[in-house]
Amino acid sequence: MNCLEFRRLKLADPRHVDAAGQAHLEACASCREFALEMDGLEERLAAQLNVAVPEGLAERLILRRKTGTPFSAKFFAMAASVFVAVAVGLTSWKFLATPNYARFAIDHVMNEPESFTTVRDADPQLLHQVMQNFGGEMLAPIGTVRYIKLCPVPGGTGWHIVFDAGDGKLATLILIPARHGKTGSEYARLGNWNAVARPGGQGFYAVITSSPDSLAKTDALIRRQLRWRS
Amino acid sequence: MILNLRSRRFDQTVRAYSADLYRYAYWLTHDRFTAEELVQETFARAWKNWDSLKNASATKSWLISILRNERARLYERKQLALDDNDPEDLDIPAHGPGSQPGAHLELEQFVGTLPLSYREPLLLQVLGGYDCKEIAGLLGLTEGAVMTRLTRARQALRALLEPPDRLGATP
Numbered sequence: 001m002n003c004l005e006f007r008r009l010k011l012a013d014p015r016h017v018d019a020a021g022q023a024h025l026e027a028c029a030s031c032r033e034f035a036l037e038m039d040g041l042e043e044r045l046a047a048q049l050n051v052a053v054p055e056g057l058a059e060r061l062i063l064r065r066k067t068g069t070p071f072s073a074k075f076f077a078m079a080a081s082v083f084v085a086v087a088v089g090l091t092s093w094k095f096l097a098t099p100n101y102a103r104f105a106i107d108h109v110m111n112e113p114e115s116f117t118t119v120r121d122a123d124p125q126l127l128h129q130v131m132q133n134f135g136g137e138m139l140a141p142i143g144t145v146r147y148i149k150l151c152p153v154p155g156g157t158g159w160h161i162v163f164d165a166g167d168g169k170l171a172t173l174i175l176i177p178a179r180h181g182k183t184g185s186e187y188a189r190l191g192n193w194n195a196v197a198r199p200g201g202q203g204f205y206a207v208i209t210s211s212p213d214s215l216a217k218t219d220a221l222i223r224r225q226l227r228w229r230s
Numbered sequence: 231m232i233l234n235l236r237s238r239r240f241d242q243t244v245r246a247y248s249a250d251l252y253r254y255a256y257w258l259t260h261d262r263f264t265a266e267e268l269v270q271e272t273f274a275r276a277w278k279n280w281d282s283l284k285n286a287s288a289t290k291s292w293l294i295s296i297l298r299n300e301r302a303r304l305y306e307r308k309q310l311a312l313d314d315n316d317p318e319d320l321d322i323p324a325h326g327p328g329s330q331p332g333a334h335l336e337l338e339q340f341v342g343t344l345p346l347s348y349r350e351p352l353l354l355q356v357l358g359g360y361d362c363k364e365i366a367g368l369l370g371l372t373e374g375a376v377m378t379r380l381t382r383a384r385q386a387l388r389a390l391l392e393p394p395d396r397l398g399a400t401p
Contacts, residue, residue, distance in 0.1 A: 007361045012377040046356050048337045053249040061273045186322045
């Protein structure tokens with residue numbers, strides 16, 4: 001088996017390399033590197049495809065066998081969505097009229113608790129690219145990045161970043177694109193959550209932590225390590 | 231007694247395969263409600279035809295075949311377009327993540343935009359654990375065609391996620 005044949009086999013089925021492929025792998029350093037790279041991609045792909053399954057799915061399927069009645073998840077979800085939309089609409093019309101980014105950032109973090117338990121695209125190089133894209137420059141690392149995701153924010157799509165800000169405490173940085181001329185900083189507190197939003201880059205950046213002390217420390221860290229072009 | 235045994239086996243099958251089938255359906259449809267509806271219809275039909283399952287070791291493949299048929303039925307009933315392109319039309323990006331940080335992140339978008347003829351074999355292999363020959367049997371294709379589609383899908387994935395300087399020696 002030559003390198004071309006091995007790579008074709010590896011691309012077609014990375015998990016099943018036959019004996020001839022294994023023999024080639026042992027003799028060829030370049031194909032070993034390729035195989036490692038493909039195994040890494042395959043792991044990433046498998047993790048991505050492994051989406052969460054709705055709670056109680058198996059029980060609903062078994063119940064349907066017993067009763068013959070299909071369960072409409074869509075109906076209950078739509079009813080819940082309408083209720084939530086009305087409740088949010090009634091309570092936050094003022095907030096929407098004059099967006100408070102610090103308060104938005106806390107709400108967003110509370111709605112995405114998985115950002116603290118999931119490791120996702122934890123790539124420092126990617127953080128550099130995201131910052132550059134948003135109009136920022138990283139003068140020094142801000143800590144170990146654990147989570148980076150594109151998220152819906154007021155006025156478009158922003159970035160949700162979770163990092164280890166030291167002492168094992170996690171902090172969140174949210175980049176929010178905005179075009180209006182607000183220039184002041186905004187603060188918010190809800191339960192244990194504390195946030196500050198400041199103008200920077202292509203809009204605002206918000207820092208969210210779970211205590212006032214760590215907010216002050218993380219805010220200072222961000223201001224020290226990041227420089228905004230605007 | 232026989233009915234009880236039959237029910238118990240069916241329930242065990244539901245517990246064993248419903249998660250896999252849901253994930254497969256989700257990535258076929260990109261809609262969690264449609265995916266759950268498909269899985270419900272699949273198991274309802276499986277229960278009706280339970281006695282026709284002769285080979286218990288082929289249960290998962292049998293359920294996948296039912297799910298594929300149910301999907302075709304659902305799309306016909308709701309008059310939805312089956313989003314399949316010409317299998318030869320897969321564009322392999324020429325750049326890595328350097329110019330598009332978003333592309334690096336959104337691997338799910340890559341899977342979602344793969345034509346169905348590439349996506350299905352990839353899902354069956356990565357989620358289902360099937361080899362090329364088994365996938366060919368499930369999809370009614372030749373093994374060679376499956377290998378070609380999987381190779382091209384992974385080349386596209388690699389081009390999307392890897393920096394250009396690492397893409398040199400690809401077949």
